[in-house]
Amino acid sequence: MIKINKLEIENVKRVKAVKIEPTANGLTIVGGKNRQGKTSILDSIQWGLGGNKYRPSQAAREGSAVPPYLHIVLSNGLIVERKGKNSDLKVIDPNGQKGGQQLLDSFVEELAIDLPKFMHASNKEKANILLRIIGVGDQLHELEVKEQEIYNRRHAIGQIADQKEKFAKEQPYFPDAPKEPISASELIRQQQDILARNGENQHKRQRLTQIQAEYTSQGQEIERLRSLLAQAEAKYVQLGADLEIAQKDALDLVDESTAELEANIRQIDEINRKVRANLDKDKAEADASDYRVQYDQLTAEITAIRQQKNDLLTNANLPLPGLSVEDGELVYNSQKWDNMSGAEQLIVATSIVRRLKPDCGFILLDKLEQMDIDTLREFGQWLEQEGLQAIATRVSTGDECSIIIEDGYVAGQPQQVEQPPAAAEPKTWKAGEF
Incomplete structure (x- = not known):
């Protein structure tokens, strides 16, 4: 040197x-x-x-x-x-x-005789000088652009996920509501089916009453008409059998209530409102989960890019151990320029200028x-x-x-009388002189 x-x-x-x-x-x-x-x-x-x-x-x-x-x-x-x-x-x-x-x-080197030009440069300008020296500026810039792009995408997805989660939390939930909206016409059809079955049951009950009346009348007729006893008894026996069958049928009959359907018909709008609220809440939670997965994937990509940046600088021929570039700024022993001591700033500046x-x-x-x-x-x-x-x-x-x-x-040197310097030949130095 x-x-x-x-x-x-x-x-x-x-x-x-x-x-x-x-x-x-x-x-x-x-x-x-x-x-x-x-x-x-x-x-x-x-x-x-x-x-x-x-x-x-x-x-x-x-x-x-x-x-x-x-x-x-x-x-x-x-x-x-x-x-x-x-x-x-x-x-x-x-x-x-x-x-x-x-x-x-x-x-x-210009910066060696004008070191303040480097010392007073911005943090990014100092970092760019270092990156130019070690020859990784373009690669690092590409990685930083890619990192920022993914960071922006992740930030947007994170905001959407937060909005979805907030929307889901604000939605009421009705555990007793059906999973799908219900139709008024379907409820009316179900009601009509029940009414038809109930009408058939009523017909059977009327038939029972009729048979009972006939049975009673026929018994009285037997007492009054002894002469027709044989014929009446035969008919009576037959009616007795019919009565037994009718009684058995009547015992198994259970009328279905339409009260719930009638209430549902009256409350169909309210029920469907609850169903839609539940569906909205479920969808918001599912969307939030999907966006969180995307967010985590982008986080992994950002981590990988940052590792590439670290590897790029770690493997570079840096002018000083502990010197690096983070987020476009010069860093020495994990400290940015304004956090370095005066001696550290001088050491960093001198090391970089020497490499130029x-x-x-x-x-x-x-x-x-x-x-x-x-x-x-x-x-x-x-x-x-x-x-x-x-x-x-x-x-x-x-x-x-x-x-x-x-x-x-x-101070301490003999003061010279002012005179023009010797012209002609360049000045030479002898041992012991100076």
């Missing part, structure tokens, strides 16, 4: 003259009070490595007669310079070959005064572990600062 070995800046913004050798692995903090030139150092590096789009609007230090001068030595041997009236860029490799911004762009251009081994950070000492120490240890370099500014003059900037100079 390519890092910044040495840095010399003169007359850029608030910087008068500074020379810095950043820590190769770990965190180099440029401290100092406000308006002393700390941020000017980072702006100078951005301009030197990132091109004229990072040129400060007022690059030359106010009041200086000497134009800005930048000299950056990279770990791959490249020397980057900006000097002269137009601050033209010059890139020289160890063999003396010259290059330009295109060479720098091949390994300098693996040859770029450094990042620039401004305004680290927002972080406490423990957070700085944690982030610095992670940088050392990963072999990365960070150059940062902090409004502080404490021991955590690698160097202190005072009035455009590095």
Whole structure:
């Protein structure tokens, strides 16, 4: 990985003259009070490595007669310079070959020299950068679209099932009502059949009465007409037999009541209302059950899709263990961006930026005064572990600062008399110099 070995800046913004050798692995903090030139150092590096789009609007230090001068030595041997009236860029490799911004762009990652651009991006923008890096963005998008579609269908079915259940609960139920609506004409036909059978029974009863009367009359006739006794007795015997038969028939007769049918005819509308209510309740319960089955099936589909998403991200070559994307947002150790600690945010951002251009081994950070000492120490240890370099500014003059900037100079370094930088050949460095 390519890092910044040495840095010399003169007359850029608030910087008068500074020379810095950043820590190769770990965190180099440029401290100092406000308006002393700390941020000017980072702006100078951005301009030197990132091109004229990072040129400060007022690059030359106010009041200086000497134009800005930048000299950056990279770990791959490249020397980057900006000097002269137009601050033209010059890139020289160890063999003396010259290059330009295109060479720098091949390994300098834009977000590495402008990390706030990533830090201040939306959660979805951060996630999209990560997905682009690991190459699963399109697949994950397709799964998320499919998941949302099934989720919407399940939601609609769930609402219908709830409505059906609510309707079923609100319906009255009449356990004594028939299962099907009844017909008035059928009840009348049944009534007529019963009346016909009852009429036949009445006819038999009348016949019994008639036979009884004749039997009695004939007995009296026997007493009165002794002379006709033989004939009368024969007839009497015959009538006795008929009487016995008629009595037996009469004993087995039971009249059927039409009261229930008459009541049903009078109440047919009420009965049918109860039947329809029961049918509506039964259908609503059946529909609710069907929709619940569909709901459970769609839930299983959503679970399967989410598992596919998890498998996709689990098997991806992520730049940091514990880093993932959930619901289109960046997640680290199960925490979304706004729930991460300051150190975790820096670690995540640096890991992702490093993966964009693996040859770029450094990042620039401004305004680290927002972080406490423990957070700085944690982030610095992670940088050392990963072999990365960070150059940062902090409004502080404490021991955590690698160097202190005072009035455009590095505190403790001899202050130089302002003079135009040497023209012609690029600056070289000797052991022990700097």
